[in-house]
Amino acid sequence: MLRKEKILVLDFGGQYCQLIARRVRECNVYCEIKSYKTSLKAIQEAGYCGIIFTGGANSVYGEDSPSCDPQIFELGIPILGICYGAQLMAYLLGGKVCKSEVREYGHTEFAHEKDTVLFRDVPEKSVCWMSHTDYIAAVPKGFSVTAKSVHCPVAAMEQLEKNLYAVQMHPEVQHTEYGQQILKNFLYGACKCNGDWVMSSFVEEAVASIRAQVGDKKVVCGLSGGVDSSVAAVLVHKAIGKNLTCIFVDHGMMRKNEGDEVEQVFRKQFDINLIRVNAGEKFLSRLKGVTEPEKKRKIIGEGFIRVFEEEAKKLGKVEFLCQGTIYPDVVESGTGNAAVIKSHHNVGGLPKDIGFEGLVEPLRDLFKDEVRKVGTELGIPDFLVWRQPFPGPGLGIRILGEVTEEKVALLQEADAIFREEIANAGLDRSINQYFAVLTGIRSVGVMGDGRTYSNTIALRGVTTSDFMTAEWARVPYDLLEKVSSRIINEVPNVNRVVYDITSKPPATIEWE
Ligand code: XMP
Numbered sequence: 467m468l469r470k471e472k473i474l475v476l477d478f479g480g481q482y483c484q485l486i487a488r489r490v491r492e493c494n495v496y497c498e499i500k501s502y503k504t505s506l507k508a509i510q511e512a513g514y515c516g517i518i519f520t521g522g523a524n525s526v527y528g529e530d531s532p533s534c535d536p537q538i539f540e541l542g543i544p545i546l547g548i549c550y551g552a553q554l555m556a557y558l559l560g561g562k563v564c565k566s567e568v569r570e571y572g573h574t575e576f577a578h579e580k581d582t583v584l585f586r587d588v589p590e591k592s593v594c595w596m597s598h599t600d601y602i603a604a605v606p607k608g609f610s611v612t613a614k615s616v617h618c619p620v621a622a623m624e625q626l627e628k629n630l631y632a633v634q635m636h637p638e639v640q641h642t643e644y645g646q647q648i649l650k651n652f653l654y655g656a657c658k659c660n661g662d663w664v665m666s667s668f669v670e671e672a673v674a675s676i677r678a679q680v681g682d683k684k685v686v687c688g689l690s691g692g693v694d695s696s697v698a699a700v701l702v703h704k705a706i707g708k709n710l711t712c713i714f715v716d717h718g719m720m721r722k723n724e725g726d727e728v729e730q731v732f733r734k735q736f737d738i739n740l741i742r743v744n745a746g747e748k749f750l751s752r753l754k755g756v757t758e759p760e761k762k763r764k765i766i767g768e769g770f771i772r773v774f775e776e777e778a779k780k781l782g783k784v785e786f787l788c789q790g791t792i793y794p795d796v797v798e799s800g801t802g803n804a805a806v807i808k809s810h811h812n813v814g815g816l817p818k819d820i821g822f823e824g825l826v827e828p829l830r831d832l833f834k835d836e837v838r839k840v841g842t843e844l845g846i847p848d849f850l851v852w853r854q855p856f857p858g859p860g861l862g863i864r865i866l867g868e869v870t871e872e873k874v875a876l877l878q879e880a881d882a883i884f885r886e887e888i889a890n891a892g893l894d895r896s897i898n899q900y901f902a903v904l905t906g907i908r909s910v911g912v913m914g915d916g917r918t919y920s921n922t923i924a925l926r927g928v929t930t931s932d933f934m935t936a937e938w939a940r941v942p943y944d945l946l947e948k949v950s951s952r953i954i955n956e957v958p959n960v961n962r963v964v965y966d967i968t969s970k971p972p973a974t975i976e977w978e
Contacts (some may be wrong), residue, residue, distance in 0.1 A: 471659050473497040474514040476504070478532045478550050480521035484793050486548070486638045488833055489646060490518070493653050494661035496671075499831070502532040509538065516544045516657030519551025521636065525565065525600050526550075526557040533558070544629035544656040546584075546649075549598055552632035556623070559606035559630075569599045570617045573641060578613035578622060583655045584631050585612065585622075588644040594621075594635035595642045601634065629656050665839045669701065672828045672840075676705035680786055685826055686778050687788035689714040689740070690858065691728040694790030694829060696850050697841040701828050702788045703738050704844065710788065711739040713777045715770055718746020719860035719869065721885075722878040731850060745773050749862075750871055757867045759978035766859040785823040792829045792837055794932075854899045855933065863978040866906035877904045879957045880923045887949045888927070888941075897939045900927035902953075903966075903977045911961035920961035923953055927965075928975055936970040 473490050475497055477483045483499060490497040498512075509517070517538070524531040536558045539545065547555040553563045574596045578585045594615075602620035605611055613622035613633070622633045631652060637645035653659045680702075687699045689712045703710050712732060716725040725742070732738045752765050778784060829837050841851040857863055861881070865873045881902040888894050907922040925946070927939035950963040966973070 474517045475499045478522035496663040506535045519547040521549030546652045547632035556602045561606035562604035564603040576615040592643045673705040683785040685786040687712045698790035714742045717749045719862040722882040787822040788826040791827045865904045918961045922962040
């Protein structure tokens with residue numbers, strides 16, 4: 467497919483590589499990420515209208531530092547170097563890059579020249595985000611310095627004839643006040659992009675590339691009802707129709723009506739081949755008498771894989787597995803050195819070596835909010851697109867101690883009331899996760915004339931951007947009161963409702 471407008475993000479190992487790509491997409495310009503090892507010929511043939519060199523952790527003087535063919539600057543394609551990418555441009559073109567004793571990290575004020583391509587509509591002084599040790603001390607011949615900061619004699623430079631630009635700071639991060647404007651200036655001003663790429667183009671491209679990858683082979687997808695797997699499934703279905711089969715393992719610990727709602731959307735609305743396995747009894751019998759949280763997770767996780775495998779086998783030969791992997795998952799699994807607090811990243815997912823020829827992961831480069839946009843574009847209903855995260859083991863880890871059918875039913879009711887009231891109050895998109903927990907505590911109460919000894923429900927609501935840390939949500943008292951009284955009145959065997967006011971850390975979001 468010949469494309470009019472595309473940008474190459476040349477990856478030199480920077481941690482913000484995907485973020486740059488995302489910012490470019492936000493400017494309605496399509497982009498591709500490629501390794502710095504990509505050959506000059508391939509770059510030339512692809513017909514990019516601009517190239518962005520990412521940052522990276524190395525020094526240009528390092529022995530194995532990533533580099534590129536200096537002929538890249540002669541291709542006549544506008545280039546923007548960011549951080550390490552800027553230093554590399556300076557170094558390869560004969561400028562001077564110096565090692566500094568101290569690392570400059572964080573917010574810095576920088577001042578730039580007026581009327582330059584890159585700083586159009588940017589105030590002369592603004593705050594940017596720096597993270598570097600080496601710095602450009604002198605620009606290469608033909609370049610001019612276009613910005614300075616306290617520690618950087620060359621915070622930005624440009625060479626207009628060759629359309630080469632470089633910035634020491636990171637325009638892609640939110641802390642850089644005018645970062646998006648600077649990127650826009652590069653894309654529209656230097657690369658002359660029109661900005662006509664939209665999410666529907668993503669859908670078209672993804673459909674084409676799934677077809678190219680899969681051909682007329684078969685794909686199976688494990689559906690959880692979560693945003694990512696739902697969007698991935700609908701996208702793959704759009705590409706290959708009935709050659710996709712979705713398997714929805716209902717472990718009996720979903721939220722109230724959730725299983726039916728998921729089934730309705732996929733079977734009725736999209737006419738997707740769907741196998742729903744109602745495995746509730748199987749799971750509950752395996753969980754009988756088990757109270758230890760990690761053990762519960764393990765049982766549910768393994769059970770999920772086993773049921774999925776059994777069903778997939780019945781389909782005969784299936785070559786591909788579709789997964790709703792999104793970019794933050796790739797980062798998380800890539801780092802690998804974070805302490806295991808809970809084993810959750812394996813729970814509710816499928817191992818990669820489950821015996822397929824290949825993986826179809828159409829959302830691998832997208833961030834969560836972009837996945838939501840794709841979902842909306844595909845016509846997936848809001849309740850699925852905006853669904854809050856729900857853990858693979860489901861209510862199984864929100865019932866402290868042993869899980870039984872009665873406890874699941876009780877928690878489903880309490881949780882549904884809380885969710886309904888949060889939605890009625892219009893808070894369902896501002897509170898990032900909210901749910902009820904069956905605490906396993908029984909306490910004394912009075913109801914009517916009698917003494918009760920009954921269950922305690924805890925309500926939990928958190929605000930967070932990444933779920934690694936979280937604040938407890940300041941849910942209005944009136945709303946809490948309403949939820950509490952509805953739960954007590956409508957859910958049998960509950961006589962106390964409490965609200966969890968612990969942030970993460972020290973607590974985790976889930977109670978188990
Ligand atoms: P914690 O409790 O560790 O949770 O603060 C952070 C986020 O991860 C979700 N979570 C899970 N997701 N399988 C999942 O797919 C799991 O086993 C699991 N445990 C926790 C949790 O809901 C929160 O969004």
